[in-house]
Amino acid sequence: MGEAHAYDVLVVGGGATGAGVLRDLARRGLRTLLVERGDYGSGTTGRYHGLLHSGGRYVAKDALAARECIAENRILRRIAPASIEDTGGYFVATPDDPDDYVDGFQAACIAADVDCEEIPVVEALRREPALNPGIRRVFKLPDGSVEPWQLIESNIADARAHGSDAWSYQRLVGMERDGDRIVAAMLRDERSGSLTRVTPRFVISCAGAWAGQIAAMVNVTVTMHPGKGTMLIFNQRMTDTVINRCHKSSDGDIMVPVHTVAILGTTEQRVEDPDQYEITRDEVAALIRQGEKLFPDLGNMRLLRAYAGVRPLYQPPAEVTAAAMKDGRQISRAHTVLDHGAMDGVENFVTIVGGKLTTFRRMAEDTVDMVCAKLGVTEPCTTADAILPNQVPGKTYWLGHRLADHEAEGGGDAGLLCECEFVTRPMLDDFLDRHPGCSLDDMRRGTRLGMGPCQGGFCTFRAAGVLAERAGHAGVADVAELADRAILGFLRERFKGTRPIAAGRQLQEQWMISGVYEGGLGVESLIEHETPEASREVVGAQR
Amino acid sequence: MTIAELIRDASEEAVGYSSDECIKCNVCLTVCPVARVTDLFPGPKYVGPQAQRFRTGRAQPVQVPGVPFALSPDVTVDYCSGCGLCTSACPAGVKIAEMNSQSRARMKAGKRPKLRDWGLGQTDLVGRVGVLFSPISNWALANRPIRAIMETTIGIHREAPFPKFGRRTLQSTWKRRQQRRGTAAVPGPERAIVYFHGCSANYYEQHVADAAIEILKRNGFETIIPEQVCCGLPLISNGIYTEARQRAHKNLDVLAPYARQGYRIIGTSTSCTHTIKAEYREMLDIHADDATVVANATWDICEFLLDLHEQGRLDTGFGRLDEDLPYHAPCQLRSHGIGLPAMELFALVPGLRAADMDHDCCGIAGTYGMKKEKYPIGMAVGAPLFDKIKASGAPEAACDSETCRWQIEKATGTRTRHPIEILLQAYRVADAAGGTKRGPLAAAGT
Numbered sequence: 001m002g003e004a005h006a007y008d009v010l011v012v013g014g015g016a017t018g019a020g021v022l023r024d025l026a027r028r029g030l031r032t033l034l035v036e037r038g039d040y041g042s043g044t045t046g047r048y049h050g051l052l053h054s055g056g057r058y059v060a061k062d063a064l065a066a067r068e069c070i071a072e073n074r075i076l077r078r079i080a081p082a083s084i085e086d087t088g089g090y091f092v093a094t095p096d097d098p099d100d101y102v103d104g105f106q107a108a109c110i111a112a113d114v115d116c117e118e119i120p121v122v123e124a125l126r127r128e129p130a131l132n133p134g135i136r137r138v139f140k141l142p143d144g145s146v147e148p149w150q151l152i153e154s155n156i157a158d159a160r161a162h163g164s165d166a167w168s169y170q171r172l173v174g175m176e177r178d179g180d181r182i183v184a185a186m187l188r189d190e191r192s193g194s195l196t197r198v199t200p201r202f203v204i205s206c207a208g209a210w211a212g213q214i215a216a217m218v219n220v221t222v223t224m225h226p227g228k229g230t231m232l233i234f235n236q237r238m239t240d241t242v243i244n245r246c247h248k249s250s251d252g253d254i255m256v257p258v259h260t261v262a263i264l265g266t267t268e269q270r271v272e273d274p275d276q277y278e279i280t281r282d283e284v285a286a287l288i289r290q291g292e293k294l295f296p297d298l299g300n301m302r303l304l305r306a307y308a309g310v311r312p313l314y315q316p317p318a319e320v321t322a323a324a325m326k327d328g329r330q331i332s333r334a335h336t337v338l339d340h341g342a343m344d345g346v347e348n349f350v351t352i353v354g355g356k357l358t359t360f361r362r363m364a365e366d367t368v369d370m371v372c373a374k375l376g377v378t379e380p381c382t383t384a385d386a387i388l389p390n391q392v393p394g395k396t397y398w399l400g401h402r403l404a405d406h407e408a409e410g411g412g413d414a415g416l417l418c419e420c421e422f423v424t425r426p427m428l429d430d431f432l433d434r435h436p437g438c439s440l441d442d443m444r445r446g447t448r449l450g451m452g453p454c455q456g457g458f459c460t461f462r463a464a465g466v467l468a469e470r471a472g473h474a475g476v477a478d479v480a481e482l483a484d485r486a487i488l489g490f491l492r493e494r495f496k497g498t499r500p501i502a503a504g505r506q507l508q509e510q511w512m513i514s515g516v517y518e519g520g521l522g523v524e525s526l527i528e529h530e531t532p533e534a535s536r537e538v539v540g541a542q543r
Numbered sequence: 544m545t546i547a548e549l550i551r552d553a554s555e556e557a558v559g560y561s562s563d564e565c566i567k568c569n570v571c572l573t574v575c576p577v578a579r580v581t582d583l584f585p586g587p588k589y590v591g592p593q594a595q596r597f598r599t600g601r602a603q604p605v606q607v608p609g610v611p612f613a614l615s616p617d618v619t620v621d622y623c624s625g626c627g628l629c630t631s632a633c634p635a636g637v638k639i640a641e642m643n644s645q646s647r648a649r650m651k652a653g654k655r656p657k658l659r660d661w662g663l664g665q666t667d668l669v670g671r672v673g674v675l676f677s678p679i680s681n682w683a684l685a686n687r688p689i690r691a692i693m694e695t696t697i698g699i700h701r702e703a704p705f706p707k708f709g710r711r712t713l714q715s716t717w718k719r720r721q722q723r724r725g726t727a728a729v730p731g732p733e734r735a736i737v738y739f740h741g742c743s744a745n746y747y748e749q750h751v752a753d754a755a756i757e758i759l760k761r762n763g764f765e766t767i768i769p770e771q772v773c774c775g776l777p778l779i780s781n782g783i784y785t786e787a788r789q790r791a792h793k794n795l796d797v798l799a800p801y802a803r804q805g806y807r808i809i810g811t812s813t814s815c816t817h818t819i820k821a822e823y824r825e826m827l828d829i830h831a832d833d834a835t836v837v838a839n840a841t842w843d844i845c846e847f848l849l850d851l852h853e854q855g856r857l858d859t860g861f862g863r864l865d866e867d868l869p870y871h872a873p874c875q876l877r878s879h880g881i882g883l884p885a886m887e888l889f890a891l892v893p894g895l896r897a898a899d900m901d902h903d904c905c906g907i908a909g910t911y912g913m914k915k916e917k918y919p920i921g922m923a924v925g926a927p928l929f930d931k932i933k934a935s936g937a938p939e940a941a942c943d944s945e946t947c948r949w950q951i952e953k954a955t956g957t958r959t960r961h962p963i964e965i966l967l968q969a970y971r972v973a974d975a976a977g978g979t980k981r982g983p984l985a986a987a988g989t
Contacts (some may be wrong), residue, residue: 162796235563236596261598302563403597410583411619419567419593452596454567505635509566 003312004196008031009371010185010200011220012172012214015045016039016148016357018206019155019166020364020383026162027386028372028379033164033198035187037171039442041149042207046445047309049231049265050258051242052076052084052144053358056091056116057249065334065356066112069367072359073142080363082390084348085397087257089143089242091116092123092135094293097247102137105246109141116141129208130238130295134516143242143257146399148357149445154388159319170196175203177218180347192435192468202371205351208312209274211433217350222351226274227311229266231282231500232291234300235453237262237399243294252290259399259448260421261304264291274310278502302505305451305497314353335363337370348366350373352455418459420452428466440464440490453506457513461488461521491517547783548910550622558642562592562737564635569631571639576874576904577622584622586711590646592640594620595839598646603985620646622917624908624924625780625925626874641825644779651782657695663910664778670746677873681912685836700918704907704953705749706945713745713752717768731806735765739797739841740810741788741815742773743945751945754967755811755844761970762851762858767806774815779826782910791823791834799833811961812877813943815910816843843876845943845962852891862972867937868965870929871951873944874904885943885962890970898935902928905942907950922954929954941965 007027011018014036025032036042055069075085093102109116117140124138125131132185156166169190176184187196205214205222215222237257243252251267264287271277284306291298335355335470341347350370354489355363365381372379387393409415411426416493417423431446432438438465443449449463468483476482498510517523572578573585580587594617620643629639651660662669673680683689689702689917707864729735738757744752756766771794777789798808798819810816819841823834842850851857872883889897905925912921930939934954939958942948 236560238560301560400597403594403616407617407619411589411617412582413589418588420596422597453565458567505564505566508635512566512568 004184005033005196005202007031007198008196009033010035011204011206013208013210014040014084014152014166014168015043015206015208016041016152016155016360017045017352017355017363019152019159020354020360021204022164022166023149023155023162024361024364024368024381024383026159026164028368028377029162030375030377031373032159034156034159034166035167035170035199036166036527037190037197039168039438039445040166041152041445042436044309044312046149047307048148048229048357049229049254049256049263050148051146051254051265052146053356054089054141054143055114056089056105056139056141056143056281057244057254059112059114060104060248062263062334063108063112065335066333067251068334068359068362069208069356070112070114070142072362074145076146076358077144077396078393079384079386079393080151080154080388080391081324081396082235082392082420083154083397085142085147085399087214087240087242088133089141089244089353090119090128090411091139091141091244091246092124092294093246094133095134095135095136096134096293097245100238101248102246114141118205128239128243130242130297131243132296137362138244139245139246140146140443143539145242145256146357146513148257149386150424153362154390155441157389158386160471160533171401172214172217173272175217177346178465180341180345181350182218182346184188197290200348202348203350203362203377204367204371205349206367207351208353209310211312211314211340211353215340215349216350218346220340220346220349222314222338224274225313225315226271227313228271228277229268229271229311230279230287230306230308232264232287232300232306233304234262234264235304235506236260238295238301240296243333245294250290254285255291255294258443259450262300264288268311269473271310275310277310279306279308284500285353290501300455303501303503304451304455304506306500307497312353312355335359335366337367338537339370342373347405362509379507416460418449418452419448419489420459421448421450423447423459428463429470432466434469440486441493444490449493450490454513455498456490457509457516460490460517464490478503482490487517487523491523530533553871554895558638558645559595559781561636561638562595562642562989564633564637565592566635567593567908568634570632570634571895574628574632574903576628576906576924577624577920580926581622581693581920583619583920585619587623587639587643590617590620590623591629591642592637594646595642598649610724610859617643617646617650617959620650622920623647624904624906624911624921626867626908626919627878628903631877631880632944633852638825641822641834644782647782648779648784651935652785655782656783657698659699661783661974662697663699663913664781664783666746666775666777667741667773667790669765670708670712670742674710674746676775676814677708677710681950682981685890694915697906700915702953703913703918704949705913706743706949709747709749712875713740714768716749716772726981729894730765734763734796735767735806736847737806737808738765738767739774739778739798739810739819741810741811741812741945741955742777748945750813751811751961751964755809756965758844758963758967758970759809759846762848762856767801769801771797774812775820775827776814776822777910779818780851788827791827794819795823795829795831795833795837795939798837798840802836806840807842807847808837808840809844809847811844811943812826812945812965813843813873813879814946816841817875842885843881843943844895845888846879846881848963848966849884851888852888855931858970859891860973861892861966861969862974864892864965864969864972866939867935868895868897869900869932869935869937869940869957870897870962871902871905871940871959872902872943872945873942874908874948876943879902883949885933888966889941890964892966895965895969900928902931905947905950907946909946912950916982921950925950925954930958 009032010021022034053069055066058066098304111178119140170187173188174186185198207214209226243255255263256263280345322429338351340349352367464483464486468479472479623643627640684705692698694701717783772790775787819978820838823829906921941962951959
């Protein structure tokens with residue numbers, strides 16, 4: 001272990017909230033370090049349905065959350081357009097949705113400042129012909145979809161430009177407390193095992209569903225109620241508009257078109273440990289049954305995978321009621337900054353809990369406001385005004401851009417490493433230049449490698465070849481071993497998400513891919529020789 | 544209408560959703576005759592199910608502000624020749640060729656079509672004008688400087704095969720003939736068929752129509768030729784769907800009443816008949832009952848003759864044709880899924896040594912191979928076929944589709960005829976020898 005690294009603030013957790021906090025602190029002149037135990041956005045941020053909330057989902061139950069959503073929705077469209085697709089959203093009343101909710105919906109939207117316009121059902125069906133033709137009313141709201149990993153990257157890039165740092169694959173393994181202060185934090189490099197000591201003036205936990213584990217390191221109790229949400233990914237968009245059911249939130253009532261796919265969300269189920277959960281086939285079947293109320297033919301459409309995220313739900317202990325314990329949806333989605341100085345006697349430590357991706361910037365602002373007050377910093381927050389790096393004002397994401405760009409370069413399969421998602425060699429090289437030593441799964445989050453219908457079948461060996469080639473140039477001795485491990489690790493991860501949905505075409509696809517890798521390439525022999533480290537799995541399927 | 548219903552009806556949306564079925568096995572790529580010869584076309588999987596996931600707005604393309612490509616993210620799909628072999632080969636049931644055609648139409652939607660593409664689509668207009676001024680138009684199309692100018696100005700390759708315009712249209716000839724004969728009662732559907740001549744027999748190759756009418760008569764069927772327009776395929780191929788739909792509806796309005804009475808609709812152009820059988824519904828998204836009724840009543844002429852034979856009703860009194868006959872089955876015929884009926888009919892002709900050239904596509908693919916930028920691709924696609932025909936040394940070849948015949952004749956110098964012209968020749972040989980009918984009817988009398 002070398003010398004301790006001194007920082008003004010240590011941010012724990014590299015999800016959207018952590019990245020937003022890092023950026024805000026950096027822009028206010030505080031030299032900050034963000035640490036993340038895995039890849040950025042590999043926790044809850046990377047496992048949500050991709051929705052940019054208009055706030056419509058919350059107008060009836062949680063007007064505060066609705067107001068925050070629409071305000072942040074407008075800000076994000078301005079500061080991070082490239083990460084947002086302006087799909088628009090429909091709230092549709094199906095024959096199963098009670099009239100009183102539908103009748104009061106528009107007024108509730110207006111009260112919460114959420115733009116809401118009722119449109120004729122025929123117009124909605126013309127634009128989205130796969131919708132249930134039996135829908136009775138349709139409201140149009142400014143929902144959208146968000147690319148979370150790009151958003152995190154932009155925030156981190158801005159923070160770096162302002163003199164701060166972010167380290168991935170650095171797990172916080174302990175913190176030293178001296179009386180009412182945290183004086184040091186110990187990090188372990190998840191790849192090399194080496195330890196690093198950091199001495200921050202202040203610690204902010206943005207660990208979300210894992211916040212309880214971080215607080216426990218300094219004997220502070222934060223009781224999280226992790227809520228598992230399961231989502232299904234469909235092979236292609238059956239809608240270009242976000243479709244919500246206009247009713248009190250329940251399972252399977254939203255479809256979000258994100259990139260090339262459409263994601264059906266979600267469920268709500270309490271889990272004890274945010275790292276240990278499963279997705280059952282029953283859950284998948286139940287989601288589809290509910291989703292069929294929006295899209296009657298959902299059962300015939302091809303599913304690529306199922307995945308789940310864990311919501312960072314929190315309720316102050318006194319208010320935990322038996323009812324809330326039963327259904328996590330009763331807990332406010334609005335966020336809370338826990339001041340551990342006032343609550344627990346640790347003066348330089350706060351935890352941000354609750355919230356949602358749409359409001360990550362506001363969560364960061366509230367948190368940093370509190371921390372700055374404690375540190376005597378008076379700089380105002382500028383994150384709502386400054387456009388993020390690598391963003392062009394007003395230019396939102398367009399689905400066709402990868403195809404159009406590739407065609408402009410001459411097109412063709414030969415230039416594609418991942419044919420399903422149009423990932424080219426220059427795209428991978430660019431990512432690897434910026435993220436040395438990363439895994440194929442990290443490349444997936446950065447480039448969408450392996451996220452299409454073959455789920456890595458035809459790109460895994462190619463991408464592993466790229467990794468090995470680059471490692472060879474960098475002087476790594478056993479590149480074959482490296483490539484083998486990359487292939488195994490990635491295929492395992494990809495196959496895991498397809499297990500709960502394996503049927504029909506996707507099952508055939510899996511058999512064909514198994515045939516290629518086991519029958520053709522002899523992957524079983526790798527499994528025999530693999531090291532315990534290579535077999536370590538991240539629990540819970542990724543997106 | 545649910546997606547399941549749409550898929551049953553094989554509609555435009557269902558074609559798009561059929562990309563769900565792709566398992567990326569690449570069989571389509573291995574059968575694609577275009578991707579085999581050029582890098583300009585990345586192959587059916589790429590432009591089909593792969594690119595499909597990046598195309599928004601299936602029903603109505605959504606304009607994205609500030610994005611010039613909103614309607615057309617891709618351009619290479621335009622190099623699909625539309626031969627349809629990918630769709631017939633796909634083990635998973637993806638409607639690849641149909642998807643490509645629709646993507647091309649979407650790509651061209653909102654833009655004015657190129658004069659050339661529009662012109663190549665208007666086979667009936669070109670035919671009418673060409674026939675009207677046939678001496679001049681035939682001279683012009685055979686004139687090298689004029690063809691060179693046509694190539695640079697409108698982009699039709701100077702070497703592209705063009706047929707000769709007839710002196711009058713089949714429609715006008717037929718009307719005259721009818722007038723001369725006077726009005727006779729139209730026989731019922733057991734003794735008459737409705738002939739869909741298409742543009743080639745109407746404007747260029749009346750001899751094909753004459754052969755069809757004579758053979759049908761010989762086998763006990765009168766021919767009815769109602770007023771009709773181009774089937775619309777050249778418009779579909781050139782991405783001009785709106786006009787193609789107008790043509791389709793005109794034809795359906797004329798043909799449906801006949802089909803409902805039980806008349807069979809017979810065509811001598813495999814591409815026209817395939818358009819009526821399949822594309823009105825699959826590509827043009829026409830779901831009126833008329834489209835199904837007419838599709839079910841439509842036959843390729845060789846398919847019909849072979850069916851007669853299978854029922855023991857074909858006059859098999861063919862005379863001897865002692866010759867080698869290279870035969871090319873057009874890609875459009877393969878899409879019918881009816882096998883190679885012409886080959887089975889040739890087998891009934893004594894002495895005739897017909898040989899299936901077993902090549903997937905001659906490269907012309909309708910109007911594809913006529914275009915300046917696609918002519919070399921078309922020639923490369925057809926090269927193995929041309930070599931085989933030339934190597935056979937046969938004096939003539941046979942092929943069911945007109946544009947293929949023109950392409951083969953131009954590329955090989957070998958006269959290429961419709962199978963029914965060969966069959967008619969065999970009948971005439973028998974007549975000249977004073978032969979009698981050798982069908983079961985005749986046999987019953989002996």
